[in-house]
Amino acid sequence: xxxxxLTEADVSTEDAxxxxxxxxxxxxxxxxxxxxxxxxxxxxxxxFIGPSGCGKSTFLRCLNxxxxxxxxxxxxxxxLLDGDDIYHRRVDPVQLxxxxxxxxxxxxxxxxxxxxxxxxxxxxxxxxxxxxDLDRIVEKSLRRAALWEEVKDRLSAPGTGLxxxxxxxxxxxxxxxxxxxxxxxxxxxxxLDPIATAQIEDLIYELRDRFSVVIVTHxxxxxxxxxxxxAFFHLGHLVEFGxxxxxxxxxxxxxxESYITGxxx
Amino acid sequence: MTGLAAPTPAPxxxxxxxxxxxxxxxxxxxxxxxxxxxxxxxGVMAISIGLLFLVVLLAAIVSKGAGAFRQxxxxxxxxxxxxxxxxxxxxxxxxxxxASTFAYAPLLGDALLAAIRDNGITTELQTRKExxxxxxxxxxAQVRDFVIANPERIGETVAFSVLAASRVDGxxxxxxxxxxxxxxxxxxxxHLDLIDALRDAGVVEKRxxxxxxxxxxxxxxxxxxAGIGAAMLGSFFMMLVVLLLSLPIGVAASIYxxxxxxxxxxxxxxxxxxxxxxxxxxxxxxxxxxxxxxxFAHLPQxxxxxxxxxxxxxxxxxxxxxxxxxxxxxxPSIRDAALALGASKMQAVFHHTLPxxxxxxxxxxxxxxxxALGETAPLLLIGMVGFIASTHPDGxxxxxxxxxxAMPAQIYEWAKRADPAYYERAWGxxxxxxxxxxxxxxxAILLRRRFERRW
Ligand SMILES: Nc1ncnc2c1ncn2[C@@H]1O[C@H](COP(=O)(O)OP(=O)(O)O)[C@@H](O)[C@H]1O
Ligand SMILES: [Mg+2]
Numbered sequence: 149x150x151x152x153x154l155t156e157a158d159v160s161t162e163d164a165x166x167x168x169x170x171x172x173x174x175x176x177x178x179x180x181x182x183x184x185x186x187x188x189x190x191x192x193x194x195x196f197i198g199p200s201g202c203g204k205s206t207f208l209r210c211l212n213x214x215x216x217x218x219x220x221x222x223x224x225x226x227x228l229l230d231g232d233d234i235y236h237r238r239v240d241p242v243q244l245x246x247x248x249x250x251x252x253x254x255x256x257x258x259x260x261x262x263x264x265x266x267x268x269x270x271x272x273x274x275x276x277x278x279x280x281d282l283d284r285i286v287e288k289s290l291r292r293a294a295l296w297e298e299v300k301d302r303l304s305a306p307g308t309g310l311x312x313x314x315x316x317x318x319x320x321x322x323x324x325x326x327x328x329x330x331x332x333x334x335x336x337x338x339x340l341d342p343i344a345t346a347q348i349e350d351l352i353y354e355l356r357d358r359f360s361v362v363i364v365t366h367x368x369x370x371x372x373x374x375x376x377x378x379a380f381f382h383l384g385h386l387v388e389f390g391x392x393x394x395x396x397x398x399x400x401x402x403x404x405e406s407y408i409t410g411x412x413x
Numbered sequence: 414m415t416g417l418a419a420p421t422p423a424p425x426x427x428x429x430x431x432x433x434x435x436x437x438x439x440x441x442x443x444x445x446x447x448x449x450x451x452x453x454x455x456g457v458m459a460i461s462i463g464l465l466f467l468v469v470l471l472a473a474i475v476s477k478g479a480g481a482f483r484q485x486x487x488x489x490x491x492x493x494x495x496x497x498x499x500x501x502x503x504x505x506x507x508x509x510x511x512a513s514t515f516a517y518a519p520l521l522g523d524a525l526l527a528a529i530r531d532n533g534i535t536t537e538l539q540t541r542k543e544x545x546x547x548x549x550x551x552x553x554a555q556v557r558d559f560v561i562a563n564p565e566r567i568g569e570t571v572a573f574s575v576l577a578a579s580r581v582d583g584x585x586x587x588x589x590x591x592x593x594x595x596x597x598x599x600x601x602x603x604h605l606d607l608i609d610a611l612r613d614a615g616v617v618e619k620r621x622x623x624x625x626x627x628x629x630x631x632x633x634x635x636x637x638x639a640g641i642g643a644a645m646l647g648s649f650f651m652m653l654v655v656l657l658l659s660l661p662i663g664v665a666a667s668i669y670x671x672x673x674x675x676x677x678x679x680x681x682x683x684x685x686x687x688x689x690x691x692x693x694x695x696x697x698x699x700x701x702x703x704x705x706x707x708x709f710a711h712l713p714q715x716x717x718x719x720x721x722x723x724x725x726x727x728x729x730x731x732x733x734x735x736x737x738x739x740x741x742x743x744x745p746s747i748r749d750a751a752l753a754l755g756a757s758k759m760q761a762v763f764h765h766t767l768p769x770x771x772x773x774x775x776x777x778x779x780x781x782x783x784x785a786l787g788e789t790a791p792l793l794l795i796g797m798v799g800f801i802a803s804t805h806p807d808g809x810x811x812x813x814x815x816x817x818x819a820m821p822a823q824i825y826e827w828a829k830r831a832d833p834a835y836y837e838r839a840w841g842x843x844x845x846x847x848x849x850x851x852x853x854x855x856x857a858i859l860l861r862r863r864f865e866r867r868w
Contacts, residue, residue, distance in 0.1 A: 214753060219676055246755030256746035258765060268764070269754040319750070326754060 198381035249328035255315035257307035269326035293321035313344025481841020484622035636834035647817030654721020663732030699791025735777020
C-alpha cells in the first residue's frame with residue numbers, strides 16, 4: 149500500500165480541464181515523477197503540496213511543456229487539455245503556452261516598462277488590433293492582478309523597479325493578458341512578505357472565476373485557504389488527491405498525515 | 414554546561430576571559446586587519462605601476478611623434494616663366510604637361526635666391542645648385558601640379574609654400590646637428606646658417622602639416638612628403654570588411670550555439686575549437702589568408718578585401734566568445750518568462766535575450782575590431798604593405814580591391830627605413846592609431862551606456 153501510486157479510478161474525470169494519465173518524468177537517470185495521474189478541474193484552484201524535491205515543479209512544468217526547454221528531461225504518459233493530448237507530435241508548445249500561462253517562483257518581469265511587460269503576450273499573439281485595444285487589454289490585466297491602482301501613473305516606468313509583491317502581481321498580469329485558460333503558479337509567494345502574500349492570495353481567489361489555477365505551495369495554510377482540491381506529492385508519487393478540506397482534516401494515506409502534522413517535510 | 418563548572422569567584426568588572434574588550438582589537442583581529450591593509454597596499458601599488466607605465470608610454474609616444482604633425486615649409490614667390498613652361502605659348506595642356514619637374518627646379522632655385530636677396534641675407538651660397546639641398550624634391554612637383562591645373566597663371570609670379578628638405582626640417586626640430594651635417598655630402602654649416610637666417614626672416618617656417626594625415630607614402634629619400642592617409646583609408650576599408658563579416662557571422666553563430674544547438678559531442682568539439690582559434694597567433698591567420706584568398710581564390714594581393722577577410726577570421730573567435738559570454742549572462746528566468754507566455758524560441762532570443770546581451774556583444778565586437786586595427790603580422794604575409802605614392806584618382810587605393818597599405822603596416826614600414834625622419838613619422842602614425850583605438854573604445858563605452866539606459 150505504502151508505495152502504490154494512485155490509480156486512475158481514484159481520479160474523477162468529469163469536467164476536468166487537464167487530465168494527466170500515468171505521467172513519468174526522467175531527468176537523465178533521475179526518476180522525478182512516477183506514474184502520476186490527476187484530473188484538474190476547470191474554474192477551480194488546485195494546490196500541489198509536498199516536501200521539497202518531490203517533483204511538484206516538475207509536474208507543473210509538464211502541464212505547459214516548459215520541461216521541453218530542459219535537455220535532459222523526458223516526459224512519458226498522456227496529458228490532455230480539453231481532451232487534446234498536449235504531447236502529441238503535432239502540438240506546437242508555443243500555442244499550448246498561450247493557453248496555459250505560468251507564474252514563476254521568483255518574480256521575473258522583463259527589464260522593460262510595466263506597460264510593455266503586460267503588452268508583450270498580446271503583441272506576439274496578435275490579440276490587439278489597435279493601440280487603444282492594447283491599452284484596454286493592459287488596463288484590464290493590471291486590474292485583474294490588482295495592480296492597476298498602484299501603477300496606473302507609471303506605466304512607462306521599469307517593471308523591475310517595482311517592489312517584490314508588485315513585481316509578482318505584474319507577472320500575473322502579464323500571464324493573464326494573453327487570456328489563458330489555465331494558470332500555473334510555482335510557489336508564487338515564496339519570495340514575498342506576508343502582506344504581499346495575502347494580496348496574491350486574494351488575487352488567486354478572484355482569478356478562480358475565470359481560470360483553472362494550479363498552484364504549487366510550500367505552505368499548507370495557503371493551500372487550505374485558497375484551494376478547492378489538493379494533491380500531495382511525495383518522492384515523485386502522487387500520494388493523495390482530493391477535496392482540500394478532506395485532505396487536511398481526514399487524510400487517507402499515512403504519509404499525507406505525517407506531512408500535514410509536520411513529521412515529514 | 415558551563416553552569417556546572419567550578420563555582421566562579423565573585424563577579425569582577427574585567428571582561429570575561431577569552432573575550433577582549435571592544436575598544437582594544439584582539440591579536441586575531443589585528444592580524445586580519447594587517448593582512449587586509451597589506452592586500453590593499455599591493456592593489457594600490459599594482460595600479461600605480463600600471464598607471465606609471467601608461468604615462469611613460471603616452472609621454473614617449475607624444476614626445477616622439479608629435480613632431481611628425483609639424484613640417485617645415487619655405488614661402489617662395491615663384492615666377493612661372495612662359496619660356497620654360499610653355500614654349501609654344503598656346504597653353505595647350507599637352508604642351509604644358511611635357512615640361513617635367515626638371516624644368517621647374519630652376520624656377521624654384523631662382524625664387525629661393527630671390528628670397529635670400531630680398532631679405533638682405535648674406536651667404537656664401539650663391540648658385541641654384543648650392544641652395545638646392547634646402548628644397549624638397551617634391552616642391553617642383555607641387556608647382557607643376559599647380560601649373561597644370563591653372564595654365565592661365567603662366568607668366569605670373571605666384572606665392573607658394575613648398576616643403577623644405579627633410580634635413581632642413583630635421584635641423585629646425587633638433588634632429589640634425591652641426592656635427593652630423595659635417596659628415597654629410599651636400600650640406601654644411603653654411604646651409605645651416607642660411608636656414609637660421611631664413612627662419613628669422615620668416616621665409617622658412619614650421620607649421621601644422623595636414624598632408625601627414627591625408628597624404629600618401631613617399632620614397633625613401635623624401636620623408637618630408639610622406640603621409641599616412643592612404644594607409645588610413647586601407648585600414649578603414651579593411652575594418653569595414655571585418656565588421657560586416659565577423660559581427661553578423663559571429664553573433665549568428667553564437668546565438669545558434671548558445672540558444673538553439675543541442676548539447677552533444679559535435680557542439681562541444683566546435684566550442685573547444687573556437688576557444689582554441691582565439692589563441693592562435695595572428696601570423697597563422699596571415700598565412701592562411703595568403704594560402705586561401707590569394708593563392709587559391711586568386712584575389713588580388715595587397716587588397717583591403719583580402720586583409721579584411723583575413724582579419725575577420727581572426728576577429729571571429731573573439732566575437733563569438735564575448736557574444737556567448739554575454740548571452741549566458743542573461744538570466745534564464747527572462748527566457749522562461751518569454752517562453753511561458755507563448756513566445757517562440759526565436760522571439761525569446763530576439764525580443765529579450767539579445768537586447769539584454771547587446772552591450773556585451775558590442776563591447777566584444779569593438780574590442781575585436783580594435784585588435785584587428787592594430788594587427789600587423791598577418792598583413793605582412795598577404796602583402797598589405799603596398800607602396801602607394803600617388804594620390805587619387807590616379808591610383809590612390811579607393812576601393813576594396815585596389816592595392817593598399819594599412820596603418821600598422823605603414824608604421825612598420827617607416828620604422829624599418831634608415832632615415833630618422835621616418836622614425837619620427839612612425840611615432841606620429843602611432844599617435845593616430847592610438848587616437849583611433851581610443852575613439853573606438855569610447856564608442857564602445859557610449860554604446861554600452863545607451864543600451865543600458867534604454868533597458
Ligand atoms: N533541471 C533538472 N535537471 C535534473 N534534475 C532535476 C531538474 N529539476 C529538478 N530535478 C530533480 O527532480 C526532482 C524534483 O524536483 P522539483 O520538481 O524541482 O521538486 P519540487 O518543486 O517539488 O521541490 C528533484 O530530485 C530534482 O533534483
Ligand atoms: Mg519547486
